[in-house]
Amino acid sequence: MTTTPTGSRARTRQAILDAAIEVMARNPAATLGDVALAADVGRTTLHRYFPERVDLLTALRAEAAARLDLARARARMGDDTGADAIRRLCQEYFDLGDVLLLLFREQVTLEDTPGGCDDEFEAMIRRGHADGSIDPELPAGWVQSLMWSQLYAGWSYLAEHHASRHDTLRLVLRCVAGAVRPQR
C-alpha cells in the first residue's frame, strides 16, 4: 500500500539517490540544493522523498551497502586461494567507483557493513594463511584496512593523474597482492 513498485516515484527516488552518491562522493559537505540540482529535481521534491537530511544519508548508506553486497557476492570470496579471492574482491570493489569514495569521505565506517562481511572476510584471510598465499603475520582486520586504503589510493590516483581506469586497477591489484604475499 505504501509503495507503487513500478511508478514514477521509484524512478525519481532512484535518480535522487544516484545524484546524491555522485555529489556527496566528490564533496561531503554538499548542500541539499546541490544534490537536488544534480538530480535535476526541485529541492521541494527532494524533501518530499527524504523529509530530513538524515533520511537521505540513511538511504544513501543502505544503497551503498546494497551495492557493496552485490560486489561481494560476485567476488565469490570462498573460492580458490585466499590471495586469489582477495584479488577478485578488490576488482569488484574497484568497479563500485563513486560508492567507494562515498564510503571513505563520509564517516561510513567499515563497522556499518553487514555483519556477514567480517566473518566471510576473516574466513577468506584465514584460508590464505593456511594455504600459504597470505602472510600469517597479517591480521584479517589489517588486510581489510589495507585493501580499502589501496582502493582509495587507486581512485585518488585516477583523479589526480590522467591514468586509465584499467591501468590503475592493475596497479592496485599488483600492490595488494605484493603486500599480502609472505615475505619469502
Place this chain on the structure above:
Amino acid sequence: MTTTPTGSRARTRQAILDAAIEVMARNPAATLGDVALAADVGRTTLHRYFPERVDLLTALRAEAAARLDLARARARMGDDTGADAIRRLCQEYFDLGDVLLLLFREQVTLEDTPGGCDDEFEAMIRRGHADGSIDPELPAGWVQSLMWSQLYAGWSYLAEHHASRHDTLRLVLRCVAGAVRPQR
C-alpha cells in the same frame, strides 16, 4: 614592531594551531568555537590571531607543511637503496600523527607540498628502479599514492582496533615494502 618574538603571543598562537590540528584532524567540520574550546582560549582571542576562518586554515596548512618538511629531512631520502629510503620516509611520516589525518581529511592535496618534494621523491623512486629494490612497473606518482594510503590505513587501523602504535607501524612498513618490491 608587529611581533613580540618571544612574547606570550607566540605561545598563544601555537596553542591555537596545535589544538586546531588535533580537532580538525578528528572532525573536518569542526567549528571555530570547537577549536577555541580545545585551545582553551576564548573565541574572541582566536579571531584576534586569525581574523577569518581562511586565515586559520592557511596557517594550518603552513604548519603541516613545515612539519612535513622536517620529517622529510630526517628521512634522508637520498641515502641507501630506494626501498630503504621509502621505508625511512614512511616511518617519519607515520610519526606525524594528527597532521597526517589532517592532510587527508582536509582537501590538502599532495600538490600543496613544497615543490621540492616531488622531485626528490621521484629521484628516490628512480634510484629504486635502478638498484632493483623497487618494481620498475610502478610509477613514482603511484608509489606516492600508495604510501599515503598505507599511512592512512595505519592510523585508521589504530583508531578502530586496539593495536599498539609500534605494531601498526611494523604492519605499514611491512606492507609498503612488499607492495613495491619487484614481483620475483
Place this chain on the structure above:
DNA sequence: CCGCAATGGAACACGACTGTTCCGAATTGG
C-alpha cells in the same frame, strides 16, 4: 476530457556559524 498525482518555485521561520564591537578582568613588566 477531467481529475488526481507529481512536481517546481517562491516565500518564510528557524537555527547554527561567523565576524565584529565593546567593555571589564587578569596578567605582565617596568
Place this chain on the structure above:
DNA sequence: CCAATTCGGAACAGTCGTGTTCCATTGCGG
C-alpha cells in the same frame, strides 16, 4: 604600584543551510 598588553564574555548583525507551507503547472490514467 601603575600602566600597557592580553584576554574572555556578552551582545549583535549578517549569512547560509534547513525544513515548511502554499500555490501554480505539468503529466499521466481513467
